[in-house]
Amino acid sequence: MNKPKKITIKHYLEKRCIKPKLINNIPHWEVYISITVNRKTTNLKSSIFELFNTIDDLHKKESKVIENEVKELETKIRLELNKDNNYSFTQPRRRIAINEFKTIIKLEKEILELKRKCKNQQSKIYKLEQLKLKLE
Numbered sequence: 001m002n003k004p005k006k007i008t009i010k011h012y013l014e015k016r017c018i019k020p021k022l023i024n025n026i027p028h029w030e031v032y033i034s035i036t037v038n039r040k041t042t043n044l045k046s047s048i049f050e051l052f053n054t055i056d057d058l059h060k061k062e063s064k065v066i067e068n069e070v071k072e073l074e075t076k077i078r079l080e081l082n083k084d085n086n087y088s089f090t091q092p093r094r095r096i097a098i099n100e101f102k103t104i105i106k107l108e109k110e111i112l113e114l115k116r117k118c119k120n121q122q123s124k125i126y127k128l129e130q131l132k133l134k135l136e
Helices: 055-061 063-083 100-135
Strands: 007-013 021-023 026-028 031-037 040-045
Touching: 007 055, 007 063, 031 063, 055 063
Parallel strands: none
Antiparallel strands: 007 031, 021 026, 031 040
């Protein structure tokens, strides 16, 4: 029987590549996630948009969000590992939707807007066809 694969998920402040943003002359950085699966590490931007000065501040203010983000990522990766034992997590082309409900609502609004535009176009086409018939 195979031993379960180790998944490591850590939050950190990206200090290497990104310049800090100064808030009251104190440098603050964005929050990133380091995900290691099958000895391959991927770094993603976290769903936490707030900037932090120290990692301790991050853990004090956002501990629940960090917990939820780690659980969700881990379950998604475990599901993939159950399908394919050689699975290695790579950075997705689009951000992982941590709060999928907001994404669904946004997509539904876009669909309704497109349907409304389509309906307007159909009515314009109908009016033009009627005008064309009258002119003939």
